[in-house]
Amino acid sequence: MRSLQLCRTLSVLTIFAAMAQPMMASARSSNQIASRNTPICYVQFSGQSMRSLDRLCGVGKKSNMIDLTIDRNGDGVPDQLLAAIRTHRAAMRSARSSEDYQMAQQKLDAKLPYSNQVKQLQAQQRQLQKQLKGATRSQRRQIYRQMDPIQRKIYQDPSYKKIQREISKAYRAMNS
Known part of the structure; x- marks a missing residue:
């Protein structure tokens, strides 16, 4: 029972650490970001490479391509x-x-x-x-x-x- 609680606690801490990482990454200056070619908003778990969340966070290069997935008013038309x-x-x-x-x-x-x-x-x-x-x-x-x-x-x-x-x-x- 105690090991189950410990696993739950570690899982919650891992989630908080993952959530804090993008906040720390977004706090860097734009000069640091440009020089290192890293995403502004990302998640990185221990032992794994960074996963960019720039598009979800609304930062980074804007594409001039039309995004067919955005339908804010729900009318079925992008x-x-x-x-x-x-x-x-x-x-x-x-x-x-x-x-x-x-x-x-x-x-x-x-x-x-x-x-x-x-x-x-x-x-x-x-x-x-x-x-x-x-x-x-x-x-x-x-x-x-x-x-x-x-x-x-x-x-x-x-x-x-x-x-x-x-x-x-x-x-x-x-x-x-």
Whole structure:
């Protein structure tokens, strides 16, 4: 019985030590952190490497990627995605040329958390689209034939499908 109480006490102390560690880590100056390349907020158990909690603590480098997991109001639509689509819609409305439209679309695409495969395929598409300018009719047909399988691969990617579902939800929420 006594050993059970001792184990419980040690467990509680271990938890408190783990909780205190991030507080001590976050108290360091930013110069020390930058020079040592360690997370600002972390947990480290004895004999194990540090586990960064920077993202959970809201510190560190901010990613420009849209986080599809944050839905503070519980409406089923990712908050950051909804904001990005509103910005995108405004940019599309104010676009004056096809280049403006393409830039607005590329800005949104750059923030969406697509897989690396989708990003590579989109880059291939952009290269082919650049070739369309000044191309003859037969050259354009050839370029479109090259773009077709690329587009099919993009449509089949799970990350693309998921993001498109979330975008549809966001547009439905904006239009309701």
